[in-house]
Amino acid sequence: MRKNLFRHSILVIMLPLLASCTTINHQAFTQQISEPFFTYHLPKSTSEKPVIVTPTAITTEFKYENECLLAFDGTRWMTPVFPEGHATFDISNKTLELLGISYQMGEVVFAGGNISNYDRDKAKTYSNTLAEKCITEYLAKFYGDYEKIYLDRD
Numbered sequence: 001m002r003k004n005l006f007r008h009s010i011l012v013i014m015l016p017l018l019a020s021c022t023t024i025n026h027q028a029f030t031q032q033i034s035e036p037f038f039t040y041h042l043p044k045s046t047s048e049k050p051v052i053v054t055p056t057a058i059t060t061e062f063k064y065e066n067e068c069l070l071a072f073d074g075t076r077w078m079t080p081v082f083p084e085g086h087a088t089f090d091i092s093n094k095t096l097e098l099l100g101i102s103y104q105m106g107e108v109v110f111a112g113g114n115i116s117n118y119d120r121d122k123a124k125t126y127s128n129t130l131a132e133k134c135i136t137e138y139l140a141k142f143y144g145d146y147e148k149i150y151l152d153r154d
Contacts, residue, residue: 111144
């Protein structure tokens with residue numbers, strides 16, 4: 001009888017512990033993973049309704065530090081903003097994929113885009129919520145047409 005009572009008490013103690021572990025793991029997997037950059041809707045350009053973008057370009061390199069992805073243009077650090085569907089970030093390999101091409105941190109990227117001051121009200125129209133520590137004074141807003149720049153670092 002003592003053995004059965006002991007076994008039942010062990011089960012009573014262990015079941016809630018096992019259930020809570022399962023619940024915690026389930027919640028971790030169902031959390032929505034957000035990219036470490038802002039995104040925005042870039043309308044599709046058609047001949048009937050062309051999207052006109054001022055032809056400007058920016059050259060940046062990317063750095064991932066303290067759970068933040070940042071763009072650097074040689075003078076300032078900026079928070080990147082990509083069109084929806086253009087970019088994904090692989091945290092484990094620290095690679096940024098832009099329209100199917102992977103970029104390692106530190107590689108230089110030339111792309112259509114512009115640089116602007118961060119405006120909290122305007123940023124409300126962007127997708128993804130970034131940690132406050134990842135938002136810089138400037139935004140590097142990309143339009144597309146990404147190209148790697150190979151520099152001779154000698």
